[in-house]
Amino acid sequence: xxxxKLAFQVSKNPPANADTINHQLLxxxxxxxxxxxGVYTYTPLGLRVLRxxxxxxxxxxxxxGGQEVLMPALHPKANWLATDGWNKIDVLFKLKSRTxxxxxxxxxxxxxxxxLAKEVINSYKDLPLALYQIQWKYRDExxxxxxxxxxxxxLMKDMYSFHETQADxxxxxxxxxxxxxxxxxxxxxxxxxxxxxxxxxxxxxSYEFMVLTDxxxxxxxxxxxxxxxxNQEIAKVKAGDACPKCGATLQAARASEVxxxxxxGQKFAKDFDVTFTKADGSRDYPIMGSxxxxxxxxxxxxxxxxxxxxxxxxxxxxxxxxxxILALNGAEAYAQEVYQALTKQGVxxxxxxxxxxxxxxxxxxxxLGVPVRLVVSARNGKQIEWKERTSTTNKLASLEEVCQWxxxx
RNA sequence: CGGAGAGUAGUUCAGAUGGCUAGAACGUACGCUUUGGGAGCGUAAGGUCGCAGGUUCGAGUCCUGUCUCUCCGACCA
Numbered sequence: 245x246x247x248x249k250l251a252f253q254v255s256k257n258p259p260a261n262a263d264t265i266n267h268q269l270l271x272x273x274x275x276x277x278x279x280x281x282g283v284y285t286y287t288p289l290g291l292r293v294l295r296x297x298x299x300x301x302x303x304x305x306x307x308x309g310g311q312e313v314l315m316p317a318l319h320p321k322a323n324w325l326a327t328d329g330w331n332k333i334d335v336l337f338k339l340k341s342r343t344x345x346x347x348x349x350x351x352x353x354x355x356x357x358x359x360l361a362k363e364v365i366n367s368y369k370d371l372p373l374a375l376y377q378i379q380w381k382y383r384d385e386x387x388x389x390x391x392x393x394x395x396x397x398x399l400m401k402d403m404y405s406f407h408e409t410q411a412d413x414x415x416x417x418x419x420x421x422x423x424x425x426x427x428x429x430x431x432x433x434x435x436x437x438x439x440x441x442x443x444x445x446x447x448x449x450s451y452e453f454m455v456l457t458d459x460x461x462x463x464x465x466x467x468x469x470x471x472x473x474x475n476q477e478i479a480k481v482k483a484g485d486a487c488p489k490c491g492a493t494l495q496a497a498r499a500s501e502v503x504x505x506x507x508x509g510q511k512f513a514k515d516f517d518v519t520f521t522k523a524d525g526s527r528d529y530p531i532m533g534s535x536x537x538x539x540x541x542x543x544x545x546x547x548x549x550x551x552x553x554x555x556x557x558x559x560x561x562x563x564x565x566x567x568x569i570l571a572l573n574g575a576e577a578y579a580q581e582v583y584q585a586l587t588k589q590g591v592x593x594x595x596x597x598x599x600x601x602x603x604x605x606x607x608x609x610x611x612l613g614v615p616v617r618l619v620v621s622a623r624n625g626k627q628i629e630w631k632e633r634t635s636t637t638n639k640l641a642s643l644e645e646v647c648q649w650x651x652x653x
Numbered sequence: 654c655g656g657a658g659a660g661u662a663g664u665u666c667a668g669a670u671g672g673c674u675a676g677a678a679c680g681u682a683c684g685c686u687u688u689g690g691g692a693g694c695g696u697a698a699g700g701u702c703g704c705a706g707g708u709u710c711g712a713g714u715c716c717u718g719u720c721u722c723u724c725c726g727a728c729c730a
Binding site for chain 1: 659678
């Protein structure tokens with residue numbers, strides 16, 4: 245990607261009306277554009293980040309046996325009447341066609357996936373089944389806020405599993421919980437599996453995956469010594485209390501929920517009359533689970549966690565590129581050469597070939613937050629200056645060395 | 654939905670007590686100069702001052718309504 249041809253460029257001015265870090269930096273760096281409160285466009289570079297996050301999630305979901313589908317976002321009223329969600333869920337967006345028919349926009353997909361799964365679940369031999377998708381969700385929030393952290397439209401990975409027995413569900417539930425922790429770790433986030441209420445979904449305890457950040461909206465109590473963590477909304481403890489698991493002192497913190505897992509029991513299977521034949525010939529309802537990850541919210545939380553005065557600092561795993569080449573004056577031709585060589589080697593690299601001053605290019609590279617900055621300058625001959633975004637020092641290297649380092653990173 | 658702040662050039666903003674052709678910086682176009690931390694000089698384009706009413710000889714400025722954004726709250730799978 246050559247910056248001179250890029251549709252959305254970095255801006256010298258931070259946007260007005262953006263108080264939250266992720267909102268401010270993502271807009272200023274040109275990763276997103278706001279259409280209205282809680283609704284954003286992802287630009288070519290922003291979309292790259294989103295896709296990189298998706299890729300990690302897909303790998304882990306596929307690894308636990310999830311099969312990807314893409315369900316509709318536009319739903320008929322009937323499915324939401326079946327669970328009474330049409331009346332009970334106040335964040336459900338409802339709309340009417342010009343012929344007077346009622347529709348809903350998907351805020352989650354239990355009402356769609358359950359009747360869908362009914363088609364393929366006949367026998368215990370068809371279980372377990374896990375379907376997932378990565379899709380836009382719509383929620384009629386009273387107030388959306390904090391940049392891309394709480395949108396009325398947001399990208400979510402939602403998986404739904406169906407099981408023959410509670411034991412099999414418990415096994416899968418634990419596997420997904422581990423997969424989630426791996427996903428967040430790969431995204432550069434330290435997520436705490438937090439006990440929380442099941443909301444409208446279930447009476448049982450659910451787990452929310454919380455990342456500590458002041459930009460979040462949840463208050464949690466957690467233990468530094470072990471993995472105990474509980475949402476304040478159901479907490480029977482408080483900060484300063486002894487951890488019920490290990491006895492250490494509990495801390496209070498603000499956090500953002502980046503994922504959750506729910507034990508749905510047989511509620512939805514019963515609502516949609518999904519049954520299967522067991523080995524003994526009797527019929528039963530499958531046990532269901534649902535598992536969400538806020539993909540776009542993750543992107544926002546990552547910016548909240550990884551930035552400095554100069555701009556964003558993307559974790560390498562999801563950065564829009566591995567490196568950015570700055571073509572300083574007198575070295576434009578060689579910079580092109582380096583860009584072509586690295587691209588040919590499969591390295592994802594940006595080239596700042598704009599007719600900007602050196603200072604402007606340095607500032608843009610910092611703001612964009614690409615992990616490695618490669619300065620190509622007449623002053624260094626064929627040597628390339630390597631500097632990591634997180635480092636204050638740099639070193640000179642040959643094109644071959646740079647290529648090796650990037651390919652192994 | 655309650656409370657607070659804000660809507661003026663592509664962007665960020667300035668425009669006391671109402672007063673003539675509404676300004677700046679950045680960005681953009683052209684020319685010259687310049688090239689290691691958001692360069693300099695010159696020229697130019699770019700605005701129904703969110704929208705709709707009203708008061709007034711005269712409204713970006715005052716009044717009413719309305720829309721939108723941000724923050725706090727309520728709310729939140």
